[in-house]
Amino acid sequence: xxxxxxxxxxxxxxxxxxxxxxxxxxxxxxxxxxxxxxxxxxxxxxxxxxxxxxxxxxxxxxxxxxxxxxxxxxxxxxxxxxxxxxxxxxxxxxxxxxxxxxxxxxxxxxxxxxxxxxxxxxxxxxxxxxxxxxxxxxxxxxxxxxxxxxxxxxxxxxxxxxxxxxxxxxxxxxxxxxxxxxxxxxxxxxxxxxxxxxxxxxxxxxxxxxxxxxxxxxxxxxxxxxxxxxxxxxxxxxxxxxxxxxxxxxxxxxxxxxxxxxxxxxxxxxxxxxxxxxxxxxxxxxxxxxxxxxxxxxxxxxxxxxxxxxxx
Numbered sequence: 001x002x003x004x005x006x007x008x009x010x011x012x013x014x015x016x017x018x019x020x021x022x023x024x025x026x027x028x029x030x031x032x033x034x035x036x037x038x039x040x041x042x043x044x045x046x047x048x049x050x051x052x053x054x055x056x057x058x059x060x061x062x063x064x065x066x067x068x069x070x071x072x073x074x075x076x077x078x079x080x081x082x083x084x085x086x087x088x089x090x091x092x093x094x095x096x097x098x099x100x101x102x103x104x105x106x107x108x109x110x111x112x113x114x115x116x117x118x119x120x121x122x123x124x125x126x127x128x129x130x131x132x133x134x135x136x137x138x139x140x141x142x143x144x145x146x147x148x149x150x151x152x153x154x155x156x157x158x159x160x161x162x163x164x165x166x167x168x169x170x171x172x173x174x175x176x177x178x179x180x181x182x183x184x185x186x187x188x189x190x191x192x193x194x195x196x197x198x199x200x201x202x203x204x205x206x207x208x209x210x211x212x213x214x215x216x217x218x219x220x221x222x223x224x225x226x227x228x229x230x231x232x233x234x235x236x237x238x239x240x241x242x243x244x245x246x247x248x249x250x251x252x253x254x255x256x257x258x259x260x261x262x263x264x265x266x267x268x269x270x271x272x273x274x275x276x277x278x279x280x281x282x283x284x285x286x287x288x289x290x291x292x293x294x295x296x297x298x299x300x301x302x303x304x305x306x307x308x309x310x311x312x
Contacts (some may be wrong), residue, residue: 010271089124125160171195184259
């Protein structure tokens with residue numbers, strides 16, 4: 001798409017049906033259909049939408065010990081994960097095709113080329129023909145996420161040319177990794193996608209900073225989830241410290257000068273929409289281009305190892 005021809009982006013703030021892969025896919029298909037009917041060309045879902053960001057869960061772990069209940073919870077989590085490609089991505093692809101839109105979605109992935117014991121926090125990219133065109137695996141899980149997710153590598157740091165600009169994604173706190181951001185900028189990202197599980201005020205400041213730094217549109221997408229979206233036994237056992245809300249949302253859309261187009265939406269499920277115009281990127285780069293006239297390659301050297309590291 002040429003600059004000056006606006007298109008519509010949709011950010012889907014919704015919660016998974018936790019540990020229920022089929023119902024989470026059903027919900028995703030419905031939401032893709034709704035966004036498509038409202039004219040969305042790019043549709044972004046949160047981190048780990050299929051089939052859940054396990055907020056509040058301990059998986060029965062303390063330093064030096066794991067219990068059987070936690071092992072069972074991990075097995076249930078693994079059972080709700082998906083292969084790429086697989087039946088679930090086929091259904092999402094069919095919905096994307098019917099909507100005529102690109103769909104970018106956070107999933108929990110298991111690799112059919114491995115033992116099945118390692119899960120990855122992954123983002124998949126699906127085109128309007130319904131095909132999975134690529135994926136990104138989270139490079140560094142944060143905190144206790146490392147109990148349940150493996151690490152991705154540099155082979156899955158794609159930026160894709162689309163009729164609506166160049167799209168790429170980093171997941172949650174990867175966005176605090178300056179060199180990961182630079183990898184996106186070096187590849188010319190224009191629509192920077194940030195599926196997340198963070199709704200702190202500091203996160204919103206980060207999204208504005210990235211948009212201003214990269215002179216790109218930033219779409220941040222978080223879940224809005226409640227206790228009744230969890231299996232009852234897990235909600236009772238693991239979520240005692242939470243009220244009704246478990247994840248409070250905070251999805252937003254930011255322009256290339258770091259100003260909100262859609263301010264953070266809290267406390268409800270909602271699809272956020274915005275008209276984006278790539279000509280605003282050119283205007284924004286007039287005085288700052290992080291990999292162009294404001295770069296100093298004679299001083300700084302940047303390199304990305306994009307070789308697969310043996311983890312699928």
